[in-house]
Amino acid sequence: MTPPRWWTVARERLWGLAPWDAGRISDEWFRAHFEYAADVVNQWVGGVLDVRSARLLNFGCGDGITDLALVLRHGATAIHGVDIRREYAKLPRIAREQLGMRRIPAALTFETIQPGAPLAGRHPPVDGIMSWSTFEHVERGQLLPILCDLHACLRPGGVFFLQIEPLFYSPYGSHLRRYDDVPWHHLLATEEALWQVIQAHEGPIDAAEVDFGFADFGADGYKRFVFKEYQALNRLTADELVALAGQAGFTVERQERRSVDLQPPPELRGRYSDELLRNNEVFLLLRKGDARAA
Structure with a gap:
């Protein structure tokens, strides 16, 4: 207690x-x-x-x-x-x-x-x-x-x-660099293309980018979470x-x-x-x- x-x-x-x-x-x-x-x-x-x-x-x-x-x-x-x-x-x-x-x-x-x-x-x-x-x-x-x-x-x-x-509008302003390391990709590609890059990502992500909520979502759930966060950014x-x-x-x-x-x-x-x-x-x-x- x-x-x-x-x-x-x-x-x-x-x-x-x-x-x-x-x-x-x-x-x-x-x-x-x-x-x-x-x-x-x-x-x-x-x-x-x-x-x-x-x-x-x-x-x-x-x-x-x-x-x-x-x-x-x-x-x-x-x-x-x-x-x-x-x-x-x-x-x-x-x-x-x-x-x-x-x-x-x-x-x-x-x-x-x-x-x-x-x-x-x-x-x-x-x-x-x-x-x-x-x-x-x-x-x-x-x-x-x-x-x-x-x-x-x-x-x-x-x-x-x-x-x-x-x-x-900066190179990694999408907040998706955990999965996509191409600078300004979010300003060049469609949302569908970005999501495909994230879905295809395999292996570990940068330890400094793994917050304590990662385990709550699991690997696939966390991908969906951060992509929704990207879509909601106010720019x-x-x-x-x-x-x-x-x-x-x-x-x-x-x-x-x-x-x-x-x-x-x-x-x-x-x-x-x-x-x-x-x-x-x-x-x-x-x-x-x-x-x-x-």
Whole structure:
């Protein structure tokens, strides 16, 4: 039986967090999110907030690995993760297998939400929000309402760090690279042709691309799952994201766009700009206006 959260909080205040050992990490998906993703979030958010005292919201928390790392490696003390799927329910088992932890920290709480359901007003305002490779999966018509809702979730002066990778028009923006390594293939081939490539794929896929939900689907089921995810991508560009953030009331504090060192095929250059085709990743640090400036 899981002990009540108040008991876990009290125990951690008295005796500290459960012991953990990063030397046990064997899964590459876990390593990438526990190390790289958490370090990037901390670099961007920790540069403007004290994560050791800030109240944080993770929109699209997935399996919660990055949240766990922010607590264990960067001292965060209050992170609430929300997602439309319950992958975070696997986190206690994952932490036990990869770190030897007997329990996850009380600093972490998670919640399953309905797509597009408003969050503002359900919890006290937060100091910071983060979102890692989530907004490309949001239904296009929900992008602005969700950004407005997240703006309302922040205290005045609060910040929102948002990352997307890969962007749709980049070489592997289909999110299908597990099965199809041809750059820009999704912009060149029909959906039927892409599905045939995926169906024909045999053998292992890159370990860093195998998340902890893979076993839930099985090999064939996972192919169907990721292809449906591809079909549902909103095709958001970095310029569109910045414009939507402004419409929602955010100001851009900082941004970075990363591009790949590949040349697009000639048949795409007449349809899209090189900048659009090569822009693989975007990082945004957004801020909600300070009430004192109103």
